[in-house]
Amino acid sequence: MVTASDNALFGAAQDIPAGASLAYNRVPSGWTAPNDSPAPGNSDEVLVAVRNLSFARGERHIFDGIDMDIRRGKITAIMGPSGTGKTTLLRLIGGQLRPTAGSVAVDGQVVHTLRLGELYELRKRMGMLFQSGALLTDIDVFENVAFPLREHTRLPESMIRTLVLMKLQAVGLRGASRLMPSELSGGMARRVALARAIALDPMMIMYDEPFTGQDPISMGVLVQLIRQLNDALGLTSIVVSHDVHETAAIADYIYLVSAGRVVGQGTPAELADSDSAWVRQFMQGLPDGPVAFHYPAADYAQDLLKAR
């Protein structure tokens, strides 16, 4: 378990008043302490603005005109049933896919209109945590975390070593720096990937299903890490997940997405008290409701009789 007291990175952050710059970290301008509540729609406070976004794969419409505001310094969760394109949304934000209509603007830049060089510059300021971790399997943990530093900076080896050890310390895996990715458990691989994602001190991190398939301890570690990193490093976090309890515990704001539309949004408390039957079914994990238990099918009795 990572605690603030045994963690130099967090310890330093906690001694500094909220909103002040951390010595080694680039805090995005406009970042405010988490307890400030800026007016919604204030563009300085919105890091990622999704406007009327539509996306289709062939004939299948995945998003149909969705709007979202991801506010700076906050943890915004995007939740919804499996297969609703939550991961696709992250790829649209990261510019790996192009929207069929509408736009995604990150820090004022409309992602799909950027040239490749500009897109890569923007991506240096974004971290992404893939569901599988996506660690490079032919190099060890240390080299994985050092990878973005070696690719994008010309820091001397001693500096890279210090930075990598700091990042690994932040996720509690400094001792595992010489292990190969195949020797890590799923939870450890995700923490290494998280250390790699913060290696370049990004302004935001996108988490793709960070809790899926984790045991309770790893889950607890990840939940705490996401919150602590967000607050200590002044990040903006986007968490895509369908784990209601874990996500609701750390999210400042939640968007519920289903069938290509935003079907509910609000703080975790607001959603818990929602009037919408769909939102209640999802947040409480009820087996039947607006989302029927049965996949649409022909009449049951007739279907059985046909078999004869």
Next chain:
Amino acid sequence: MNVFIRLGETTLAMLQKLGRSHLFLLHVLSGVPGILLRPRLLSAQVFSLGVLSILIIAVSGLFVGMVLGLQGFNVLSDFGAEESLGVMVAASLVRELGPVVTALLFAGRAGSALTAEIGLMKATEQLSGMEMMAVDPIKRIVTPRFLGGLIAMPLLAALFSMVGVMGGFFVGVGLLGVDDGAFWTAMHTHIDFWDDIINGVIKSLVFGVVVTWIAVFEGYDALPTSEGVGRATTRSVVFSAFAVLGCDFVLTALMFGDA
């Protein structure tokens, strides 16, 4: 009617893939200057594609050379021309068998591994992850592998031919009693540096481009599932074999057609 629709769809899909593979090659080549500045990335690939293929290439070369020695002796001795065995073995190896068999073995040993490696990197989101770290996976991962294959192939073909000549010598001179001096002298006078050796090197360079290109493209273009990667690996080896044999005919016609 359905047959025509299918035919049209297949043709279009093939043309699209051909187009994609050429754009891909351009993208790979655009990464060459960057990789030349980082020779370590390149040397690692020359090692894994070239050095690790040495054993299979050398052993195959030895046996092919020995078979050539045996077969050549049987035919040539009917005409009392067994002194020409050295020329026959060396010419066959340097002009044809060296580049072609090396390319086929390389496709099986290194090409399939390249396809599977890149395909699995795609399936496990490693390539996607690199893109999100603002690292171009084609330039960082594919270009060094492509260049590595390009460098390794002519060297392996040369090794194959050299070991093959030794095999032919061992059988012809050592076992069947061809005259030692005649074996080497005939080879020395009849094998031309430009016509034979350089043409062989050009062939193996072309095969290096073709085999490695097919291997990296199939990996990069694979469906990101275990089945997709499996199919891509098979396609990589099959297409490489066809491409090598087809190119070999064209190159042979161009190089030796008027002789």
